[in-house]
Amino acid sequence: MSKVDRRILKSQEAIKKAVIELMSEKSFDSITIQEISDRANVHRATIYLHYTDKFDLLDKLIEEYINEMREMNDYVCELDWRDANLVYFEYFERNYLFFSTMLASKGAPSFRTRFLEFLIEEYKAEVDVNEEKNHGLNEEIMGCFMGTAFVGIVEWWISKGMPYPPEVMASQVGILLERVV
Amino acid sequence: MSKVDRRILKSQEAIKKAVIELMSEKSFDSITIQEISDRANVHRATIYLHYTDKFDLLDKLIEEYINEMREMNDYVCELDWRDANLVYFEYFERNYLFFSTMLASKGAPSFRTRFLEFLIEEYKAEVDVNEEKNHGLNEEIMGCFMGTAFVGIVEWWISKGMPYPPEVMASQVGILLERVV
DNA sequence: CGATATCTGTCGATTAATCTACAAATTATC
DNA sequence: GATAATTTGTAGATTAATCGACAGATATCG
Numbered sequence: 001m002s003k004v005d006r007r008i009l010k011s012q013e014a015i016k017k018a019v020i021e022l023m024s025e026k027s028f029d030s031i032t033i034q035e036i037s038d039r040a041n042v043h044r045a046t047i048y049l050h051y052t053d054k055f056d057l058l059d060k061l062i063e064e065y066i067n068e069m070r071e072m073n074d075y076v077c078e079l080d081w082r083d084a085n086l087v088y089f090e091y092f093e094r095n096y097l098f099f100s101t102m103l104a105s106k107g108a109p110s111f112r113t114r115f116l117e118f119l120i121e122e123y124k125a126e127v128d129v130n131e132e133k134n135h136g137l138n139e140e141i142m143g144c145f146m147g148t149a150f151v152g153i154v155e156w157w158i159s160k161g162m163p164y165p166p167e168v169m170a171s172q173v174g175i176l177l178e179r180v181v
Numbered sequence: 182m183s184k185v186d187r188r189i190l191k192s193q194e195a196i197k198k199a200v201i202e203l204m205s206e207k208s209f210d211s212i213t214i215q216e217i218s219d220r221a222n223v224h225r226a227t228i229y230l231h232y233t234d235k236f237d238l239l240d241k242l243i244e245e246y247i248n249e250m251r252e253m254n255d256y257v258c259e260l261d262w263r264d265a266n267l268v269y270f271e272y273f274e275r276n277y278l279f280f281s282t283m284l285a286s287k288g289a290p291s292f293r294t295r296f297l298e299f300l301i302e303e304y305k306a307e308v309d310v311n312e313e314k315n316h317g318l319n320e321e322i323m324g325c326f327m328g329t330a331f332v333g334i335v336e337w338w339i340s341k342g343m344p345y346p347p348e349v350m351a352s353q354v355g356i357l358l359e360r361v362v
Numbered sequence: 363c364g365a366t367a368t369c370t371g372t373c374g375a376t377t378a379a380t381c382t383a384c385a386a387a388t389t390a391t392c
Numbered sequence: 393g394a395t396a397a398t399t400t401g402t403a404g405a406t407t408a409a410t411c412g413a414c415a416g417a418t419a420t421c422g
Binding site: 006010041042043 | 191
């Protein structure tokens with residue numbers, strides 16, 4: 001596990017930040033590599049050192065957020081629903097620009113799909129169909145139910161400009177998810 | 182006039198920003214090169230590529246702001262006193278962290294001296310001792326009078342946390358300077 | 363439609379930044 | 393005052409980023 005050269009991290013950070021910013025301003029299709037490198041203040045060729053094209057860049061960007069959330073979940077899965085949700089909603093708040101951009105209609109529809117896929121996967125592991133309470137229920141369906149509900153909530157919260165603080169969202173959604181599971 | 186490699190600009194920007202930040206938190210003497218490079222997120226050796234030591238770094242930092250103000254003055258000297266002052270006070274506001282740090286008692290006393298020196302020089306060029314109004318007055322003394330007054334005002338304004346907007350400061354100080362000259 | 367401009371992806375040469383290691387100098391601590 | 397710990401400034405090897413140029417692909421516009 002040799003550590004990565006800080007130049008790589010700095011370049012990638014600048015590039016990713018530039019893409020998110022630009023995507024919040026205009027459609028992904030209309031963004032050029034030229035623009036990204038200008039905004040990131042790196043040479044155009046530098047982008048090609050890290051990504052094959054702008055689609056690869058978007059994919060890697062999305063996957064990075066998904067992975068971050070997965071790692072958060074590994075750490076957080078011992079907490080109760082409320083506290084676990086708090087970690088998530090604070091994360092959404094911290095990365096508001098990314099989520100508002102990616103979940104916006106014009107943004108990257110691929111992210112919503114990927115996000116939901118991730119959530120279903122994680123929730124599925126959380127439910128126990130062997131409990132008597134859940135007798136006759138299907139793991140897949142429960143995961144999907146919770147996942148779509150959660151995505152919907154996050155979309156609503158973000159698109160409305162975060163009308164409630166993360167604490168409130170965490171409590172409310174925590175109660176509801178607990179009833180379902 | 183070949184343009185400078187952007188890596189140089191980025192490194193120097195990061196280093197200068199780091200020094201200003203650190204100087205706003207602790208005394209210059211207690212700051213190490215190590216800390217600066219950590220804060221700037223550059224390797225320690227990179228600092229030595231641009232500066233011989235931290236004193237050289239501070240000198241160059243100060244001189245850069247002085248030069249920037251000199252260039253501003255070249256551009257602004259055609260305007261009336263009020264408008265010229267506005268450009269300056271907006272500059273101070275924009276660079277609040279630098280000026281509040283450098284003009285603070287514990288900051289860099291060398292900057293106040295250098296700043297005053299610069300102002301006297303510029304004001305001296307502004308006064309006309311051949312006017313009948315100024316008959317018998319000394320150029321040097323007038324420049325010094327205006328320079329110290331201006332430094333004092335800026336110190337007061339910055340140390341009080343900019344209690345009035347740049348527009349107000351520009352008008353007020355403009356009127357006063359106009360009376361003097 | 364053709365002409366013009368812009369963008370793309372890639373290349374090779376060059377430069378700046380990085381990393382590690384080192385001895386010397388300085389500072390802190392007992 | 394001796395010892396330990398930190399900081400300093402430098403050096404050499406390596407790597408990433410830069411620059412400029414290129415031909416080919418894609419828009420843009422008259």
